[in-house]
Amino acid sequence: MNVSRSQAKPLLAGHPITRRGFLARSAALGAALGAGSLACGTGEQDYAALLSPGERPKQLGVREYVVLREVADRLVPAEGEKPGALALGVPARVDGELAFHGPKLRDDLEAALQLVEWWPLLSKGSRFSRLDPSAQDAVLADMASSRLAARRTAFQGLKFVTVFFTYTQEPTWPAIGYDGPWVPRKRPAALA
Amino acid sequence: MGVIEGSDFSADRREQADVLVIGSGAGGATVAMRMAEAGKRVIVLERGGYYTGLIDPLDPGRPGRGELDQREDDMLARIDGDRGLGTTGDGQVALTYGNCVGGATVHYWADSYRTPADRLALWESRYGVEGHGEDELRPHFERIEADLGIHPAPDSYLNGCNRLFKRGSEALGWLGEPVPQARRGCVKSGYCMQGCSYNAKQSMLVTYVPRAVRAGALVFADARVEKILAENGRATGAVAVVIDRDTQQPTSRRIEVRAKIVVVAAGGYGSAPLLLRSGLANANGQVGKHLRANPCSMVFGLFDEDVVMWRGIPAGYGCMEWRLARDEKGRYREGGYLLMPNQLGPGALAAFLPGFGAEHRRLMESMPRLASTIAWIDDEEEGEITLARDGSAEYALPVIGRNALMLRDSIKKGAQVLLAAGAREVFLADQVGTRIRDEKDLAKIDSVEIGPGAMSFAAPHPAGGCRMGRDPATSVVGSSGETHEVENLYVADPSVFPTAVSVDPSETILAFSHLLSDRLLEKGVV
Known part of the structure; x- marks a missing residue:
C-alpha cells in the first residue's frame, strides 16, 4: 500500500486545502468561468423567472438558489x-437552515453552487441550469469522480444537504421500508 | 433551582460560585456533581439547550417535554454542535459533538470501556501523565460502572446488523466481545444517536446532571461562554452570552460568573477554541495542537434477508482484533481501529450511500436489507484547531499518512466481515460507488480514492487540543488538570488526552473527571 495514493489530491498539489482555500479557489474558478455570464445574458432576473411566484430564497442569492433547485432535482x-x-421543498429547507449558521456555511454552499453552474461552460458550452437533465446528470457524475478535490467536495456537500433533508422527511419513508419513530414529533427544529 | 434556560430570565445575571464548570457533558457533569455533592456552590454554563424526552430527567415521576423526538433532522439540530453540519476545513470529516445539557453523551451509543492499560502506560511514559494509572483509575471505573449500570451487552441486545457482524467476525476468527453498555431498561428503539426518549441510555442528562442539580448546582443552558476571565495569572470566572434557542442567535443578555476555580469542559472540539479566544494558557502555542478524533469509515452490505439496522442498540458486539495497529519491518501492515456494527437512520444513510438519482434511490429502497460496519481509527497523524479571523473555530484533520492507511485497511476489514456474514454485495461510502462482490474484489480498495470529496468520514471522539503532560513547553495542563500557565484554571474533558483512547472514550473522560474532583477536594482547592 502506498501512502501517497492515500493522501488527498488537493487542487494545488502539495498544499492540502483548507475550508478557506477551498472557498477561495472555488470562488476564483466560479468567477473566471462565470465571466461569460454577461455574454450569456444571465442576469439575476433570468434566474428569478425560473422560480414560482412568491418563491424567494431567504439566505442564498437568487442565482445560487435556482442552481440548488436544479441540483436537488437531479440528486433526488x-x-x-x-x-x-x-416536491419535498428541500431547496427551501436547505436555504432556511443557513439562518442557523454563521456565514461560512453559506459561503461554502454558494461557492459550490457557482462551481456547479459555471464549470460546464468549459465542457458543454452551457451553464448547468440550462442543460437538459441527462446532461446535468453527466456533469454531477463527473464532479463526483473528479480528480480535483474542490469539485468533488462541492458535489459531496451538495449531495449531503440534499439527500439528508430529503430522506429525513416522512413521505419518503414508505418507499424505503423505514417504519419511523415511536414518539410524536415535537415542533420541527427547522423552524426559527 | 434546577436547569435555568435562556427563556427563564430577561435581565443580565451576575453569579458567584466556588466552582464554575463550562460544559455539561461527561467531563463537566462529573465535576459539577462531585463538587456539588461535596457541598460546594457550583454553576454550570452550557452552550446548548436543555431537551427532554418522555420523562423529566430532574423528576422521573413527571413527564418530559418530548423534545427528544427521534427525528434525525430535528435531533441533529437540537443536540449536535453545528446542527450536525460541522466539518473539517476540507469538508472531508464530519465533526460529531454535543451541544446540549448532557453534551455528547446525549447522542453517544453508550459504549463504555475502561481505558486500556497499554494506553495509560503510553500516556505516562511518552507524555508524562502522572497519577492516572490503572490503580488510580480503578475505583473510579467501578464507581462509574455502578452509577451508570454498565454491563456487557447480552445476546438479547443484538439486532440483525449485530448478529450478522458477529457471524462474520467469528467466521474470520477475529477476536470479539460484547460491548459494555450504559443502559437501564432499554426499549431498543434504535434512537440512541438522536437522544434517548426513554431515559434508558445513561447519559449525563439523566444521571450526573440531575444529581448535580439535586445537590444544589445551578445549570444554565443556552449560555455560550465568550471569554474566561483571569487576573494576575489566576482564573476568576467567565462571561457568557445567552443564546436564543429558536434562532440560535446571541441575545443582548449576559451571565457573568465569578468563581474560585474555573473548570473548562467544553469538549474536545470546544475547550481549545475557548482558551484561544480567551487568550489564556497558550504562551507555548500548544492550545489546539495534537488534535485526534477517531475518524471512522463506514461500509455497507446488502443481504438477502431483512436486517433492519435502525432498530435495537447500535453496537452490542465489537471486534477487538484490530484495536492496535500492527507494523512489519517498521511499516504499517494492518489494524489500528475498533470495528463495530453500525446504525444509521435514513437521512444519514442517504448521505453516506454512494451515487445519486435512480441508482441512489434503489440503494435507499434496499435499506431494510442493508447492514453496515463502522471503524473508529486510532489516529496517529495529528490535526489542529485554530481560530478564523471572526473567532470561529476551524478544524484540520487531514486524511494522510498512517491515518489514511488505517482508514483504508478498516474499509477492507469491514468489507471482509460483511462478505463473511453472507452479504450479496458490499458498497463503499465513496462517491463513485465502488462495489465488492467477493474476496477477489477486495483488492479494489487499495486504489479507491479516499481524499476530500471522494469519501466522507465522521469523527465523534476528539482528543488533544489541551494536552496533559509533564513538560510545560509541550502540554497545556499538568497531571493535576490545571493549566501550566493559569492558576485555578482546569480542563476536564477529552482534550487533555495526549492521544485518542483506542476505545470509546466516555468512561475515560468520566474517570479522569472523578480523579480530578477527588484531588480538588483532597487538596482543599475550594
Missing part, C-alpha cells in the same frame, strides 16, 4: 408517486 428526482427533493 421524483419517480412516479415517489416524491423527489423538489
Whole structure:
C-alpha cells in the first residue's frame, strides 16, 4: 500500500486545502468561468423567472438558489408517486437552515453552487441550469469522480444537504421500508 | 433551582460560585456533581439547550417535554454542535459533538470501556501523565460502572446488523466481545444517536446532571461562554452570552460568573477554541495542537434477508482484533481501529450511500436489507484547531499518512466481515460507488480514492487540543488538570488526552473527571 495514493489530491498539489482555500479557489474558478455570464445574458432576473411566484430564497442569492433547485432535482428526482427533493421543498429547507449558521456555511454552499453552474461552460458550452437533465446528470457524475478535490467536495456537500433533508422527511419513508419513530414529533427544529 | 434556560430570565445575571464548570457533558457533569455533592456552590454554563424526552430527567415521576423526538433532522439540530453540519476545513470529516445539557453523551451509543492499560502506560511514559494509572483509575471505573449500570451487552441486545457482524467476525476468527453498555431498561428503539426518549441510555442528562442539580448546582443552558476571565495569572470566572434557542442567535443578555476555580469542559472540539479566544494558557502555542478524533469509515452490505439496522442498540458486539495497529519491518501492515456494527437512520444513510438519482434511490429502497460496519481509527497523524479571523473555530484533520492507511485497511476489514456474514454485495461510502462482490474484489480498495470529496468520514471522539503532560513547553495542563500557565484554571474533558483512547472514550473522560474532583477536594482547592 502506498501512502501517497492515500493522501488527498488537493487542487494545488502539495498544499492540502483548507475550508478557506477551498472557498477561495472555488470562488476564483466560479468567477473566471462565470465571466461569460454577461455574454450569456444571465442576469439575476433570468434566474428569478425560473422560480414560482412568491418563491424567494431567504439566505442564498437568487442565482445560487435556482442552481440548488436544479441540483436537488437531479440528486433526488421524483419517480412516479415517489416524491423527489423538489416536491419535498428541500431547496427551501436547505436555504432556511443557513439562518442557523454563521456565514461560512453559506459561503461554502454558494461557492459550490457557482462551481456547479459555471464549470460546464468549459465542457458543454452551457451553464448547468440550462442543460437538459441527462446532461446535468453527466456533469454531477463527473464532479463526483473528479480528480480535483474542490469539485468533488462541492458535489459531496451538495449531495449531503440534499439527500439528508430529503430522506429525513416522512413521505419518503414508505418507499424505503423505514417504519419511523415511536414518539410524536415535537415542533420541527427547522423552524426559527 | 434546577436547569435555568435562556427563556427563564430577561435581565443580565451576575453569579458567584466556588466552582464554575463550562460544559455539561461527561467531563463537566462529573465535576459539577462531585463538587456539588461535596457541598460546594457550583454553576454550570452550557452552550446548548436543555431537551427532554418522555420523562423529566430532574423528576422521573413527571413527564418530559418530548423534545427528544427521534427525528434525525430535528435531533441533529437540537443536540449536535453545528446542527450536525460541522466539518473539517476540507469538508472531508464530519465533526460529531454535543451541544446540549448532557453534551455528547446525549447522542453517544453508550459504549463504555475502561481505558486500556497499554494506553495509560503510553500516556505516562511518552507524555508524562502522572497519577492516572490503572490503580488510580480503578475505583473510579467501578464507581462509574455502578452509577451508570454498565454491563456487557447480552445476546438479547443484538439486532440483525449485530448478529450478522458477529457471524462474520467469528467466521474470520477475529477476536470479539460484547460491548459494555450504559443502559437501564432499554426499549431498543434504535434512537440512541438522536437522544434517548426513554431515559434508558445513561447519559449525563439523566444521571450526573440531575444529581448535580439535586445537590444544589445551578445549570444554565443556552449560555455560550465568550471569554474566561483571569487576573494576575489566576482564573476568576467567565462571561457568557445567552443564546436564543429558536434562532440560535446571541441575545443582548449576559451571565457573568465569578468563581474560585474555573473548570473548562467544553469538549474536545470546544475547550481549545475557548482558551484561544480567551487568550489564556497558550504562551507555548500548544492550545489546539495534537488534535485526534477517531475518524471512522463506514461500509455497507446488502443481504438477502431483512436486517433492519435502525432498530435495537447500535453496537452490542465489537471486534477487538484490530484495536492496535500492527507494523512489519517498521511499516504499517494492518489494524489500528475498533470495528463495530453500525446504525444509521435514513437521512444519514442517504448521505453516506454512494451515487445519486435512480441508482441512489434503489440503494435507499434496499435499506431494510442493508447492514453496515463502522471503524473508529486510532489516529496517529495529528490535526489542529485554530481560530478564523471572526473567532470561529476551524478544524484540520487531514486524511494522510498512517491515518489514511488505517482508514483504508478498516474499509477492507469491514468489507471482509460483511462478505463473511453472507452479504450479496458490499458498497463503499465513496462517491463513485465502488462495489465488492467477493474476496477477489477486495483488492479494489487499495486504489479507491479516499481524499476530500471522494469519501466522507465522521469523527465523534476528539482528543488533544489541551494536552496533559509533564513538560510545560509541550502540554497545556499538568497531571493535576490545571493549566501550566493559569492558576485555578482546569480542563476536564477529552482534550487533555495526549492521544485518542483506542476505545470509546466516555468512561475515560468520566474517570479522569472523578480523579480530578477527588484531588480538588483532597487538596482543599475550594
